Amino acid sequence: MLVVPGQPLELQAVPVPALAEGELLVRVTACSLCGSDLHTAHGRRPHPVPTILGHEIVGRIAALGPGPAPVCVSGRPLAVGERITWSVCASCGRCDRCLQGMPQKCRQLVKYGHSALRSPHGLSGGLADYVQVFAGTAIVPLPDTLTDTAAAPASCAVATAAAIVRTIRQQLAGFGPDGGSLATRSAVVLGGGMLGLSVASLLAAGGVGRLVLLDPVADRRSRAVATVPGLVAAPPPPQIDQAWVASLLGPAEADRSDGADQRFEADGFDVVVEASGAATSIPAALELTATGGTCILAGSVSPTPGIAFDPERVVRRQVAIHGVHNYRPEDLVTAVEHLASPAGGPLGALAGPVFPIERVNEAMALAATPEALRVVVTP
Ligand SMILES: [Zn+2]
Numbered sequence: 001m002l003v004v005p006g007q008p009l010e011l012q013a014v015p016v017p018a019l020a021e022g023e024l025l026v027r028v029t030a031c032s033l034c035g036s037d038l039h040t041a042h043g044r045r046p047h048p049v050p051t052i053l054g055h056e057i058v059g060r061i062a063a064l065g066p067g068p069a070p071v072c073v074s075g076r077p078l079a080v081g082e083r084i085t086w087s088v089c090a091s092c093g094r095c096d097r098c099l100q101g102m103p104q105k106c107r108q109l110v111k112y113g114h115s116a117l118r119s120p121h122g123l124s125g126g127l128a129d130y131v132q133v134f135a136g137t138a139i140v141p142l143p144d145t146l147t148d149t150a151a152a153p154a155s156c157a158v159a160t161a162a163a164i165v166r167t168i169r170q171q172l173a174g175f176g177p178d179g180g181s182l183a184t185r186s187a188v189v190l191g192g193g194m195l196g197l198s199v200a201s202l203l204a205a206g207g208v209g210r211l212v213l214l215d216p217v218a219d220r221r222s223r224a225v226a227t228v229p230g231l232v233a234a235p236p237p238p239q240i241d242q243a244w245v246a247s248l249l250g251p252a253e254a255d256r257s258d259g260a261d262q263r264f265e266a267d268g269f270d271v272v273v274e275a276s277g278a279a280t281s282i283p284a285a286l287e288l289t290a291t292g293g294t295c296i297l298a299g300s301v302s303p304t305p306g307i308a309f310d311p312e313r314v315v316r317r318q319v320a321i322h323g324v325h326n327y328r329p330e331d332l333v334t335a336v337e338h339l340a341s342p343a344g345g346p347l348g349a350l351a352g353p354v355f356p357i358e359r360v361n362e363a364m365a366l367a368a369t370p371e372a373l374r375v376v377v378t379p
């Protein structure tokens, strides 16, 4: 557990609490380290301590609380021994935000791996032998074909990516006769970490017309190209200009048109996803968005300095800017289905290496390097 931010994690014995109705005790089988675990461990964002980190968790049900068995997202009662993953948040289901379809912003939200040890939700981090799973959590059983390691990133990175792609489709549905179709759209993802790769993998599986990923690290670009079919990777340019945008969009413009008179010069990408959280990347994301395009900001999850951007550009281009943070239950279902599908297989294969929990500090150190994508810890 994290006792002092900036210091190594400590292994400590913690009593297992009695389960209430609707709760589960899960024996953890894998927990992958997310960028936000690193932000917290290094003290880059406020967090109560001591705390058990880890919110990308897979495990087997070890015990059920009293009363009727909790159900999975499809409504089926769960049983001891089932292998599951679950949403990063538990929601009340009754507050205004839950009722508005934003359970991830519930007024009584409990986030796994984000609670003080000395709280009613102390045993909720995945860097432990057991996790208490609370009522109001979306639980998704895992298919046998999906390994613990490959499934671990589902409950944060891949499900958040699914929420991003759902948001994009909802936005596109308001434009033109082809509704939310991705086939005629161009997309650029900024950031080749697990979130960016997950978005790219889902967009490719959704048949997006043109897919570009920007990342300054050559190894990360190579990994993106090897993971996502049809993806073009490039370093972000020092200065974004029309010629550069056209060089990435050019061939696809001809491909996607029906005839010569349909070929218009694009002024940017229809879909832009900022998945890196780097401060310099946010104005670039806005700059890259085409007229009528959608710009999703999802990477900024620790305090970030303010940015300067040209509001006239946003107005004249009718750019839609969406923030996406966490996700709804159906997004976790999409994430698990994608990882278990042939299209998502290469994405799941990126998780690792695996460290036993006794070496959690080695795992945390490796996870902090730019080459690492999803280091996995097993109890
Ligand atoms: Zn996370």
Ligand SMILES: [Zn+2]
Binding pocket: 091, 092, 093, 094, 095, 096, 097, 098, 099, 103, 105, 106, 107, 108, 109
């Ligand atoms: Zn609520």
